[in-house]
Amino acid sequence: MIISVASGKGGTGKTTVSANLARVWPSPVQLLDCDVEEPNCHLFIKGGLKSQDVVSMRVPQVDAALCNGCGACSALCEFNAIASLKDEALVFEELCHGCGGCTLVCPTRAITEKDRRIGEIEVMEAGHISLVQGRIDVGVAMAPPVIRAVKDRIDPGKTAILDAPPGTSCPVIATVKDTDLVILVTEPTPFGLHDLRLACDMVRELGLPFGVVINRVGAGDERVHVFCRDEGVPILLEIPDDRRIAEAYSRGELMVDALGEYRGLFEGLMHTVQGLRTRTRREDHADL
């Protein structure tokens, strides 16, 4: 089972939900930090480093001696990552999406591909949790290839929990795509509701089953609850607005460890999530 935790608005508690859910999961679980621009699960899941690998993408390189300046490469490239002049072609690696199209259309075979380093993946082991963390290199603008590399580490034999970046754009889509359930974490504020609407639109567009976790309940108003009720969106968990939770967080401690009374909340979330999965599967079969 692959669960993704996303939010729309940043700072609502994606990492809190992902990491605490992983902690109470009763069997070996993978926690994959897909927020590759600022991975932070490692602050809460402290484990020994097991492996560290470079993530690369394929980008073109041009042999000037073979280039005849025909322009087929630059005409093909949607991203203007290659410029064709009289007798040479200039590559802008930072704009390249790595499709390889230019190498295919080059009539003189002047274009080959080489690896461009864009980030790294670290795997850490902490008890029953295997933390896989992607980290994009400074100066690299495209996160999805690093996120896909993190997701390539998913072990089908284990439950995987994916901590998504905030927002509703490409890096989030790359994370939640092909997952079995999306947990949207929000807060009961106007900003939380505004971005929750966007996030709901996104997962509906993708056709993914989803539910909502409302964090810091009591800090704002009722509008998020009303929205969920009116839209028929299940509320999977409500976390109260408790200063001690923030204090534990700031010390790098998991809520379920520091504040035992909240352990039950996350065990409840785990059972709810497992139940939703079973129900979704049954509905899949009903459709057939």
Add this chain to the structure above:
Amino acid sequence: MKIAFTTSGESLDASLDTRFGRAPRILVYDLDAGSFEVVDNTQNLNAPQGAGIQAAQNVARTGAMHLVTGHCGPKAFKVLTAAGIAVYTTDAATVSEALERFRSGGLTRAQSADVEGHWV
């Protein structure tokens, strides 16, 4: 000798577009013939990225060896330099005013981009 100008219009009286990559048109003036042609650059108006790179290729295709525009970013500057095109930036309001400044030697060749590049 041909000089390229970025413009939103079709004539010498038209305004000089201060943007390089996303200027709708490029006016190419032939100093020897005293005539000009206008080249379309609108494919770049909605380009998600790399508009300057495309525009630089468009200028190179016209055969112009000089470009007068408002601002030029690093990627466009790199392509223009590779194509051997001299870049001049100016605050002239119209193409004719920019042309006059070029003729009278009032423009200095840029040694580098004068604005920052855009992230993807």
